[in-house]
Amino acid sequence: xxxxxxxxxxxxxxxxxxxxxxxxxxxxDTKAGINDRCIECAACLASCKEKAxxxxxxxxxxxxxSDRKGIWVFAEQxxxxxxxxxxxxxxxxxxxxxxxxxxxxxxxxxxxxxxxIDPLAEFGADxxxxxxxxxxxHYRTIAYTxxxxxxxxxxxPNIFLIGATHTGRDLAPRLSRRLGVGLTADCTxxxxxxxxxxxxxxxxxxxxxxxxxxxxxxxxxxxxxVRPGVMQQVKRQVTRDPRKIVKxxxxxxxxxxxxxxxxxxxxxxxxxxxxxxxIVTGGRGVGSLEGMKRLESLxxxxxxxxxxxxxxxxxxxVPVDRQIGQTGQTVRPEFYFACGISGAIQxxxxxxxxxxxxxINKDPxxxxxxxxxxxxxxxxxxxxxxxxEKLRQR
Amino acid sequence: MQIVVxxxxxxxxxxxxxxxxxxxxxxxxxxxxxxxxxxxxxxAALQIREKLGGSVTGICMGPPQAIDAISEALGxxxxxxxxxMDNYFAGADTWATSFTLGRAVEKIGDCDLIxxxxxxxxxxxxxxxxxxxxxxxxxxxTYVKDIEEATDKKIVVKxxxxxxxxxxxxxxxxxxxxxxxxxEPRFPRFDWLINACREKAPIETWNAADLGVKASQVGLQxxxxxxxxxxxxxxxxxGEILEGTAEKTVKDFMKILEENxxx
Numbered sequence: 001x002x003x004x005x006x007x008x009x010x011x012x013x014x015x016x017x018x019x020x021x022x023x024x025x026x027x028x029d030t031k032a033g034i035n036d037r038c039i040e041c042a043a044c045l046a047s048c049k050e051k052a053x054x055x056x057x058x059x060x061x062x063x064x065x066s067d068r069k070g071i072w073v074f075a076e077q078x079x080x081x082x083x084x085x086x087x088x089x090x091x092x093x094x095x096x097x098x099x100x101x102x103x104x105x106x107x108x109x110x111x112x113x114x115x116x117i118d119p120l121a122e123f124g125a126d127x128x129x130x131x132x133x134x135x136x137x138h139y140r141t142i143a144y145t146x147x148x149x150x151x152x153x154x155x156x157p158n159i160f161l162i163g164a165t166h167t168g169r170d171l172a173p174r175l176s177r178r179l180g181v182g183l184t185a186d187c188t189x190x191x192x193x194x195x196x197x198x199x200x201x202x203x204x205x206x207x208x209x210x211x212x213x214x215x216x217x218x219x220x221x222x223x224x225x226v227r228p229g230v231m232q233q234v235k236r237q238v239t240r241d242p243r244k245i246v247k248x249x250x251x252x253x254x255x256x257x258x259x260x261x262x263x264x265x266x267x268x269x270x271x272x273x274x275x276x277x278x279i280v281t282g283g284r285g286v287g288s289l290e291g292m293k294r295l296e297s298l299x300x301x302x303x304x305x306x307x308x309x310x311x312x313x314x315x316x317x318v319p320v321d322r323q324i325g326q327t328g329q330t331v332r333p334e335f336y337f338a339c340g341i342s343g344a345i346q347x348x349x350x351x352x353x354x355x356x357x358x359x360i361n362k363d364p365x366x367x368x369x370x371x372x373x374x375x376x377x378x379x380x381x382x383x384x385x386x387x388x389e390k391l392r393q394r
Numbered sequence: 395m396q397i398v399v400x401x402x403x404x405x406x407x408x409x410x411x412x413x414x415x416x417x418x419x420x421x422x423x424x425x426x427x428x429x430x431x432x433x434x435x436x437x438a439a440l441q442i443r444e445k446l447g448g449s450v451t452g453i454c455m456g457p458p459q460a461i462d463a464i465s466e467a468l469g470x471x472x473x474x475x476x477x478x479m480d481n482y483f484a485g486a487d488t489w490a491t492s493f494t495l496g497r498a499v500e501k502i503g504d505c506d507l508i509x510x511x512x513x514x515x516x517x518x519x520x521x522x523x524x525x526x527x528x529x530x531x532x533x534x535x536t537y538v539k540d541i542e543e544a545t546d547k548k549i550v551v552k553x554x555x556x557x558x559x560x561x562x563x564x565x566x567x568x569x570x571x572x573x574x575x576x577x578e579p580r581f582p583r584f585d586w587l588i589n590a591c592r593e594k595a596p597i598e599t600w601n602a603a604d605l606g607v608k609a610s611q612v613g614l615q616x617x618x619x620x621x622x623x624x625x626x627x628x629x630x631x632x633g634e635i636l637e638g639t640a641e642k643t644v645k646d647f648m649k650i651l652e653e654n655x656x657x
Contacts (some may be wrong), residue, residue, distance in 0.1 A: 022603035037603035040610065041482060060615060078557070138560075141524070141534055166556050170536045173488065173521035177528035181488055182618030186637035187517035204627065206405075206516055213623040257533040259563045261550070314523075323655075335656075349627060356656070357631060358647075373632040376647060382640035390648050394657065 002056065003040055005032050009052035013128075016044040016053060029080035066197075068158040068220045071097050071131075074148070075108040075120055076167055078139075082116060085163030085365060087233035089226060090124040091191055092152055093161060095233055096199070099192045102158060103127060107120045107151060109144055111137035121242035124234050128242050129155070135256060138263065139167045143256045149178045151247055157221045159199055163189075164225035172225045181219035188330075189229045199224070203325065204349055214344050229274030229330040230353060272323060278304025278335045279354075281324055283347075284311045285340020285361060285380055292317040294384045295339055302335070325350035339380045343368025360384065395448030395545060397439045398508045399472065402429040403456050404462040404516045423540055428463045433470075433512025433579040434572050439509050440471050441577065442544045448506075449473040453498050455483055455491065464597055467583030467588035475590075475604070476502070480601040485614030488517075492525035494612050497605040499530060507549065508569040512537065520571065525568035535562050539575040 011028040019025075024038035032052070045053050049186055074090035075082060090106065097104040105122045105127035111134050120128050131147045148171075152160065162168040162175075164186045176183035182374060189202035193215065201221040202213045215221040253259075273279060282297040286292050292306070301308045308318025323332055326346035332353030339360045341347060348371050351357060359372035360380045369375040405424045428436075433577035439450040452467045454460050455478040464475035478498055486494065499505055509526070520536070529533035538557065540552035549568060550563045589595060602612060609615060634650075636643040651657045 014628070024603060036606070039482065039602040041602075041606045042609075057610075060610070083404065083556070098461075145528075166554060168538055169520050170534070171525060173519075173524035174528045174534065176489070176521075177492060177525040182487065183521060184619055185517075185521055200620075200622075205518065210625050211625050212621045214619050215622050216619050218618045255566060257568075258535065260559040261563055263555075263560050264558045339645065345627070356458075368631065369635060371631050372645060373634065374650060375633070375635045376643045377635055377637045378640050378643050383644060385638050386644045387647065390644055 002044060003034060003035060003038060004050045005043070006054055007031050009050045011050055011052075013049070015047050015049070019044050019047040022213055029186060039243065041376050046278045047274075052164070054126040063216045065158070065220045066340060068156055069102045070105060070157040071102055071104045071157070071159045072107055072161070073125075073390060074160070074162040074168065074171070075106040075128075076163055076165060077108060077113065077116060077138075079109055080110070080112060080159070081114060082119065082165060083165060083167075083228075084233075084275065085165055085168075086120075087123050088228065088231040089161045090120070091233040092226065092231040092385075094124045094189065096159060096192060097124075097126075100158070105129060105157070105160070107131075107148060109133075109136045109147060117242060117244060119236075120239075121240050122236045124237070129247060130246050131249050132249040133251055135251045135253065136249065137259055139171070140256055140258055140260065141170055142258065143251055144171055145174045145178055145327040146251065146255070147247065147249060148175055152179055156163060160221040162222045162223070162225050164227050168225050172223060176223050179219075179221075179223075180215040181221060181223055184214045184216065184224040187224045188227050190224065190231075192227070198222070200343065203227075224338050228328055229332060232332075239355065273305055273307055273324065273331050276331065276333050278302040278337075279307050279324070279333045280304055280339065281307035281309065281333055281336040281341060281351075282317060282339050283309040283341030284315075285318055285342075286312060287340070287381075289317055291340075291381060294388070295337075295383065298337065298384050298388045298391075300338075301388045304335070306331070307331070309341055309344075338368050339384060341368050342363040342366045343371060395442060395446040395502065395544075396502075396504055396506050397442060397450045398502060398505045399432070399435050399439045399450060399452045399467070400495060400510045400522070401432045401436070401452045401454040401463050401467055402514045403427070403454065403460040404429045404509070404514055404599065406622035420645045426459065428466055429516075430516045431513060431515075431572065431574060433511075434512045434576050435509040436467055436470055436472060436573050437514070437577045437579040438541060438570075438572055441506075442507070442541070446546065447500060451476060451496060451502055453478060453502075455479075455486075455494055455498075457484075457635070457639035461597065465590035465595070466582055468595060468597070469584075470580060470588065471583070475598040476546075477597060477599045478601075478605070479599050480612070482602050482609045482613045485617065486521055486612060487619045488521040488525055488613075489618045490612050490616035492522050492529055493524050493616065494605065494607065495522065496529035497607055499526070500524065501503070501600070501605060506545070506566045506584070508532075508567075510569065510571045510615050511572050512571045515554065523569060523571035526603065530568055530569070532567045533564050534569045537562055537573045538570045539633070540569075541576070 106125040184201040336354035510523035537554040543550040
């Protein structure tokens with residue numbers, strides 16, 4: 001697109017020079033001319049009484065992508081073990097796949113990935129794209145971006161989902177920019193627009209205060225990262241024969257640029273609270289490490305895990321890898337016990353998927369009661385030990 | 395060492411309220427601040443400059459009042475601030491934002507290191523950093539929690555993974571996004587803050603024409619994703635409240651569990 005001036009029509013009045021906010025129109029030898037500062041905003045067009053300013057600008061149109069087929073998920077693996085979010089992606093991927101009547105595929109990269117083919121198929125992948133190379137052993141941005149972007153260009157999927165893990169949040173934006181496509185971060189809900197078939201991507205913003213639904217109309221694949229612990233994985237099915245497509249890889253260390261000097265796994269890190277059936281979480285009202293012990297007993301009696309709010313973590317009562325909420329983990333247990341938690345929206349946002357929420361708090365005004373199935377109004381230091389005892393007696 | 399820091403001015407989300415009728419954010423009276431992670435990016439840049447010399451340039455895309463964020467960064471000690479301001483920049487998604495920032499970094503020229511905050515508290519996407527690195531065709535390291543070594547040629551950092559951390563070495567130029575664990579940001583110097591508000595302050599304002607971009611490439615027009623709906627999260631539950639002594643409430647609750655066959 002461009003904007004130009006029909007010289008014969010221009011009377012050199014100079015109104016357009018004054019209208020242009022960018023100094024992109026000048027009078028040269030009694031006629032107006034457009035210089036390279038023009039951003040094609042078209043502000044000058046209406047100002048010209050002689051209609052001497054012309055443009056071939058078109059409205060931004062939504063391209064037709066009806067030929068784009070297939071739902072892809074990135075199968076994140078580490079030392080040959082799949083990240084649990086992969087199964088969650090396959091879960092939501094299957095739902096989308098049925099709605100759109102399109103195949104579900106997994107993409108897996110690594111140095112040895114053969115053992116992952118069957119599980120990926122059993123959890124729903126129709127096709128599995130595989131890239132094997134020594135330099136793909138550990139995730140590195142440029143290596144993975146290079147191989148996956150080639151695969152996407154070759155096979156042109158319609159939707160591409162990546163887990164919003166550390167790796168996924170490093171990879172997805174890099175990949176989206178390389179592919180020239182839009183990307184929605186950290187989605188908690190994915191549905192299909194019944195009218196156009198577009199992927200409707202819903203995500204929290206402003207620290208969970210607001211939900212936004214985002215659509216990606218102008219580019220394909222429709223890319224989104226998906227928050228771990230939110231989507232439900234499907235049941236393992238009888239082994240099907242997956243179609244395995246192997247991608248030849250040529251990569252050199254020179255082009256990858258980054259070098260991993262050391263990988264440190266901190267054993268205690270990452271308790272998978274999103275797999276827990278029962279979670280007993282403490283907030284400010286817990287008051288001390290001893291208070292937290294009472295919650296641990298309750299969790300033990302129920303065969304569950306303990307968690308903490310941001311405050312409980314900052315006070316040192318609960319380790320950071322057990323933080324639940326917007327900045328911690330998102331959980332969806334059968335039973336969620338919120339003990340001494342007022343219920344800031346950032347915390348509530350992380351527990352929405354729980355089957356039942358039980359709140360124990362002595363403040364009747366605490367917002368947590370509004371989101372609880374059952375609210376026990378009372379001092380948790382009395383209620384929790386008593387409840388633990390009753391449960392143990394059973 | 396020429397360092398560029400990206401700075402975003404954000405509403406303080408701790409103060410954000412939702413209008414219960416419309417479901418929209420109430421922005422009135424909400425203070426604007428430098429995005430918390432960006433403070434750590436500024437601090438990291440200043441520490442590297444103190445060791446290796448060179449300069450730190452802050453770039454910030456935003457409305458006229460975003461100049462406050464730049465002034466504050468000058469008060470912290472950055473050498474120069476650039477405000478990317480144009481009506482056409484408004485409404486940008488991360489695609490259009492990373493393009494606009496990318497053009498600004500190209501215009502600055504010869505950057506050795508770009509430091510971004512891990513994510514912004516209003517959008518929480520953490521996408522602009524990696525997209526900017528890809529636009530500039532330089533390597534990126536995200537989730538950086540420690541900078542072990544920085545020289546004119548390379549950087550060695552610790553970055554967080556889901557299981558722990560990795561130590562990564564990377565040649566420059568490169569882009570890193572930093573976590574709040576990285577450092578303790580300093581306070582602004584009062585005299586520098588005052589200087590930052592004077593007319594001669596080292597602040598430039600660049601618009602679309604200065605960046606040589608077209609209106610269709612930036613802001614809402616240049617975005618590939620669109621927000622089509624916003625709403626307050628719904629929390630609908632039974633909301634049954636049990637009151638009385640601890641003995642009574644626990645007894646009532648056990649009864650509920652039994653009646654509903656939950657235990």
